[in-house]
Amino acid sequence: MTNLKSLTFQGLTDLVKRLKWEDYRVKQIFSWIWQKGISDINLMTNLAKPKREQLQKECYISALKLSDRKYAQDRAEKFLFTLEDNHNIESVFIPESTRKTVCVSTQVGCALDCKICYTGKMGFTRNLKFYEIADQVLQVQLLTGERISNVVFMGMGEPFLNYHECLKAIETINSDFGLNIGARKITVSTSGIIERIYDFADFPLQAKLAISLNAANAELRNELMPINNKYPLKELIKAVKYYVDKKKKRVTFEYVLIKGINDQPKDVKALVKLLMGISCKINLIPFNAYPKSKFLSPSIEEMQEFADKLYPELPAITIRKSRGSEILAACGQLAGKVSNM
Numbered sequence: 001m002t003n004l005k006s007l008t009f010q011g012l013t014d015l016v017k018r019l020k021w022e023d024y025r026v027k028q029i030f031s032w033i034w035q036k037g038i039s040d041i042n043l044m045t046n047l048a049k050p051k052r053e054q055l056q057k058e059c060y061i062s063a064l065k066l067s068d069r070k071y072a073q074d075r076a077e078k079f080l081f082t083l084e085d086n087h088n089i090e091s092v093f094i095p096e097s098t099r100k101t102v103c104v105s106t107q108v109g110c111a112l113d114c115k116i117c118y119t120g121k122m123g124f125t126r127n128l129k130f131y132e133i134a135d136q137v138l139q140v141q142l143l144t145g146e147r148i149s150n151v152v153f154m155g156m157g158e159p160f161l162n163y164h165e166c167l168k169a170i171e172t173i174n175s176d177f178g179l180n181i182g183a184r185k186i187t188v189s190t191s192g193i194i195e196r197i198y199d200f201a202d203f204p205l206q207a208k209l210a211i212s213l214n215a216a217n218a219e220l221r222n223e224l225m226p227i228n229n230k231y232p233l234k235e236l237i238k239a240v241k242y243y244v245d246k247k248k249k250r251v252t253f254e255y256v257l258i259k260g261i262n263d264q265p266k267d268v269k270a271l272v273k274l275l276m277g278i279s280c281k282i283n284l285i286p287f288n289a290y291p292k293s294k295f296l297s298p299s300i301e302e303m304q305e306f307a308d309k310l311y312p313e314l315p316a317i318t319i320r321k322s323r324g325s326e327i328l329a330a331c332g333q334l335a336g337k338v339s340n341m
C-alpha cells in the first residue's frame with residue numbers, strides 16, 4: 001500500500017499519470033491531504049466514487065498519532081507524536097500575538113550530543129521522512145485550531161544531517177497546495193554542518209538560517225558542542241558569510257546562556273570579535289535545565305546584563321523567553337521522558 005502523504009507533489013503527479021487521470025487531480029489530492037488534513041480517502045468528495053475506490057485499493061493516508069499533550073501557563077503547548085514504527089517525536093506550539101509558531105523535530109533522537117540539550121542524551125535512532133516533519137505542522141494546526149504562521153526546525157535532531165528530507169518538508173510546508181506558509185516564515189537551525197550551509201544558500205526558496213552558536217571561542221564550543229571539533233568556528237563563519245552574501249539575508253545566531261559558563265566578559269569580547277561585520281541577529285535563550293544537567297539557568301537580570309554588554313557593538317539582540325519550561329519544553333525532554341519509562 002502506498003502512503004499518499006509520503007508522496008511529494010512530483011510523486012503524486014507520477015501516480016496520477018500512471019492512473020491516467022486528469023492533471024488537475026494532483027492539486028486536488030495534495031490539498032485534501034495537506035490543507036484539509038484528511039486521512040480518509042473517502043472524504044475526497046470532488047473525486048467520483050469509482051476513483052476513490054480505485055485509490056483506496058492501493059493507497060492510504062498516514063497521520064501522526066497524538067500520544068501526549070501538555071499545556072503551559074504561557075499557552076505554549078508540547079505534543080508527543082508517535083510515528084508508524086512506534087518511535088516518538090515531539091513538537092512545540094508557541095503562540096504569540098500575531099505569530100503562531102510550530103517547532104518541529106527532524107530526527108528521532110540526535111547523534112550530536114550537545115551539552116545544552118536533552119535530545120543529545122538519547123542518541124540517534126533515525127531520520128524523519130519529509131512528510132513526518134511536515135505532518136507535525138499539519139497536526140498541530142488541526143489540534144490547536146490555529147492557523148500556523150511560522151515554522152522553526154529547532155526540535156529534536158540536526159536538520160542538516162537529514163538535509164534532503166528537510167528540503168522536501170520545506171517545499172511541502174511552503175507549497176500553495178500544501179500548508180501554504182511563506183518560505184520567509186520558515187527557519188532552519190543548525191549546529192553548523194558546513195557543507196549544508198553552502199547548499200542551503202543555493203537552495204532557491206527564501207527560508208531562513210539560524211546557527212546554534214552557544215560559544216564564541218573554540219575551546220568552550222568544543223566542549224558544549226562536540227560538532228565544533230569537526231566543523232570549527234572559522235569555517236562556520238566563512239560558510240555563514242557565503243549564505244548572507246548569496247541570499248542577502250540576515251542570519252540568526254542562537255546563544256543559549258548558561259550561568260557561569262558562557263556569560264563572562266571574555267565571552268562578550270569573543271562574540272563581538274566573531275560576529276562583528278556579519279549581517280546577523282543574536283537570540284539569547286536562557287539554558288533550560290533538564291534532568292541531571294550540570295548547568296544552571298541565568299536569571300532574567302543576568303540575561304539582560306549580558307545583552308547590555310553586547311549591545312553597543314552588536315545591537316540586533318533579542319532575549320527569548322523560555323516558553324513552557326514547566327511542560328518540559330526544552331528539546332527532547334518529553335520524548336526522553338517516555339523512552340526512559
Ligand code: SF4
Nearest residue numbers: 110113114117120157
Ligand atoms: S542541540 Fe540540536 S544538534 Fe545538538 S544534540 Fe540537541 S538536537 Fe542535536
